[in-house]
Amino acid sequence: MEQKMTKEQICTHYGDDPSRYMGAVNPPIFMSSLFCDVPGNEEGRPGRYGYSRPTNPTVEIAEAKIAALENTEAAYCTASGMAAISAAIFHYVKQGDHIVSVASVYGGARSIFESYITRYGVTVTYVNGTSIEEIENAIQPNTTLIYMESPSTFLFLVLDLKEIAALAKKRGIATVIDNTYSTPIFQNPIDSGIDMVVHSCSKYMGGHSDIVGGVVCGKKEEIDQIRGNEGVLFGGIMAPMEAYFLIRGLRTLPARMKQHMANGIEMAEYFHNLPCVKEVIYPFHPSHPQYERAKKELRGCSSLMSIVFDLPDDKIKEIGKELKYFHKACSWGGYESLFIALGMGMEEDTDIMKKGLVRVHIGLENVEELKADWDQALKKVLG
Ligand SMILES: *Cc1c(COP(=O)(O)O)cnc(C)c1O
Numbered sequence: 001m002e003q004k005m006t007k008e009q010i011c012t013h014y015g016d017d018p019s020r021y022m023g024a025v026n027p028p029i030f031m032s033s034l035f036c037d038v039p040g041n042e043e044g045r046p047g048r049y050g051y052s053r054p055t056n057p058t059v060e061i062a063e064a065k066i067a068a069l070e071n072t073e074a075a076y077c078t079a080s081g082m083a084a085i086s087a088a089i090f091h092y093v094k095q096g097d098h099i100v101s102v103a104s105v106y107g108g109a110r111s112i113f114e115s116y117i118t119r120y121g122v123t124v125t126y127v128n129g130t131s132i133e134e135i136e137n138a139i140q141p142n143t144t145l146i147y148m149e150s151p152s153t154f155l156f157l158v159l160d161l162k163e164i165a166a167l168a169k170k171r172g173i174a175t176v177i178d179n180t181y182s183t184p185i186f187q188n189p190i191d192s193g194i195d196m197v198v199h200s201c202s203k204y205m206g207g208h209s210d211i212v213g214g215v216v217c218g219k220k221e222e223i224d225q226i227r228g229n230e231g232v233l234f235g236g237i238m239a240p241m242e243a244y245f246l247i248r249g250l251r252t253l254p255a256r257m258k259q260h261m262a263n264g265i266e267m268a269e270y271f272h273n274l275p276c277v278k279e280v281i282y283p284f285h286p287s288h289p290q291y292e293r294a295k296k297e298l299r300g301c302s303s304l305m306s307i308v309f310d311l312p313d314d315k316i317k318e319i320g321k322e323l324k325y326f327h328k329a330c331s332w333g334g335y336e337s338l339f340i341a342l343g344m345g346m347e348e349d350t351d352i353m354k355k356g357l358v359r360v361h362i363g364l365e366n367v368e369e370l371k372a373d374w375d376q377a378l379k380k381v382l383g
Contacts, residue, residue: 004383007069007185011250014062029244030058055234056061058240062247064114066205066215069184070197071233074223076118076231078244081180081200082108083236084214087226088148090234092174097144102129102159103351106200110122111353121247126351129159129331130290132167139171148194149178150297151283154306154342154353156181156284158290165193180204180333185257186300196222203333204302205248207256211242218268256335256364257300263362263370264303270371271360276382280357281306303362304332308354312342315381316358322377325365330362339368 005014021028025360035041042048047219049055059077067075077227078084089112093099096224100111103126113124125138129148140365150159159176176191176196183204201206201213216226231237238246256376261284268282280287283294294301309316320328345359362370 004256005068006341008254010065010068014059014068017300018061022086024276025317027058027061027244027247029240030056032056032238034256042357052240053235053237054227056240056243058247059238059243060148062238062250063215064198064280065247065250066184066199067217070179070217071184071188072197072217073220074218074225075225076227077201077238077246077291078214078216078231079238079242080212081106081178081198081202081214083234084198084200084216085109085178086112086235087236088176088196088216089117089122089145090230091222091226092145092176093117093120093122094144095122096142097122098140098142099145100138100143100173101122101126101145101147102134102149102152102157104129104157105147106153106180107148109147109178110340114364126350129158130157130166132163135164136167138225139173143173145173146173146175148175148179150302151181151294154281154304154357154359156281156283156288157302158288158294160293161189161194161297163293168195169193176328180296181302181304182300183253183257183302186252186261186298190217193260195219202331204257205249205253205333206261207253207309207334208360209244209331209334209336211245213238213242231316257302258342259364260303260362262298263364264305265359266302267303267362267370268305268368270374271305274378276311276378278310279308279354298340302333305360305362307360308343309356309358311356311382313341313356316341316344316356318381319377320358323378324377325363325370325374326360330357334361335364337361337365338365376383 037043063075069093175194179197180200183217196218199215271280320339326337338361341358346355
C-alpha cells in the first residue's frame with residue numbers, strides 16, 4: 001500500500017501529472033464533449049475517454065483529489081450539491097422504502113423527502129439525530145437509508161457517527177452524510193463507518209463563490225453504479241470548466257480552512273459576549289451543547305455559525321444593513337463574510353429554525369476589522 005499522503009499534499013499535487021500535459025503545472029481544461037479513436041485512446045482500451053457525460057480528463061483530476069481527501073475508493077463529481085445528494089438518495093432507495101433523516105438537514109434534501117420522493121411511496125421519519133435511542137426507535141422493517149448531516153444546517157447539531165454507523169450496519173441499513181460543513185479537512189465520515197459522503201463543492205471546496213458543483217464519495221463499486229445510473233442517466237454532470245475552478249479551490253483548501261477556523265472561533269467568542277445575543281450556535285464554542293462531542297468527532301471547525309438575538313426583528317435587520325463587510329446573502333464557504341436573517345417573523349422555535357436566528361459566515365478578512373464592523377453597526381442601531 002502506498003504511504004498515506006497529507007491533506008496538503010493531496011490538495012497541491014495528487015492526481016496532477018505535468019508529464020501528461022507538456023509540463024503544465026495546471027491541467028488543461030478539456031473542453032471536448034467527445035474523444036476519438038487514436039493511438040493511446042483506442043476503442044476498447046481500459047480507462048479510455050469516449051464521451052464527457054461519464055468521464056472527462058479535467059473532471060477526473062478533481063475526483064481523484066476528493067476521493068483521496070475523503071479516504072474513499074472513488075468519487076463522482078456532479079453539477080451541484082443537490083445533484084450529489086439526489087444521486088446518493090436514489091442509489092439507496094426504491095419504491096416503498098423508508099428513510100430515517102436528521103430533521104435539520106439542508107433544505108433541498110428535506111424538500112426531496114417531503115414533496116418529491118413521496119411519489120414513489122417512500123416514507124421518511126425525522127429525528128433530531130443526537131441520541132442513538134431516538135434513531136433506533138425510528139427504524140422500521142423497510143428502512144434502507146439513514147440520511148445525515150453533522151454539524152447540521154442552521155442548528156449545527158453534532159452526531160456520533162461511529163455509533164450510528166454501527167447501528168445501521170447491524171440492521172443492514174445504508175448511511176449517507178452531507179459533509180459540506182466540515183470539508184474533508186476536518187471530518188472523514190468513512191473512517192467512522194459511514195457508507196457514502198456527499199458534498200456541495202459550491203461552498204468551501206470551491207471556496208471563491210464562483211462555481212456550483214457537487215461530489216459523491218464512497219466505495220468504487222457503488223460510485224461506478226452512481227456514475228452509470230444517477231450520473232449518466234439523469235445527466236447532472238460537472239462541466240470541465242467548473243472542475244478546473246474546483247481543482248484551483250482545492251489547492252488552497254487546507255490553508256483557507258485554517259484561517260476560517262481561527263476567525264470562526266474568535267468571532268463566536270465575540271458574539272457570545274454581546275448582551276443582545278441569547279445564544280451562539282458554533283460547535284467549537286464551549287457553550288455548544290455538544291462541544292465535547294464536536295471536539296471528538298471533528299479535527300477542526302469551519303466558520304459558519306448561527307447567532308440567536310434577543311432583539312426585535314426590525315433591529316436585527318437594521319444591524320444587518322449597517323454591517324459593511326458582511327454581504328446580505330445566502331450560501332457560504334467563499335472568501336467573504338455573510339449575514340442572513342433567517343429566523344424572522346417566528347412565534348416559536350421549530351425543529352430546524354429558532355426565533356431571532358441569524359446565520360453568519362466568517363470569511364477570510366482580518367478578524368479585527370470584522371469585530372470593528374460589528375462594533376460600529378451595533379452602536380448605530382442600539383446606541
Ligand atoms: C448549499 C448546500 C447544499 C446544496 O449545494 P448546491 O451546490 O447549492 O446544490 C447541500 N448541502 C449543504 C449542507 C449546503 O449548505
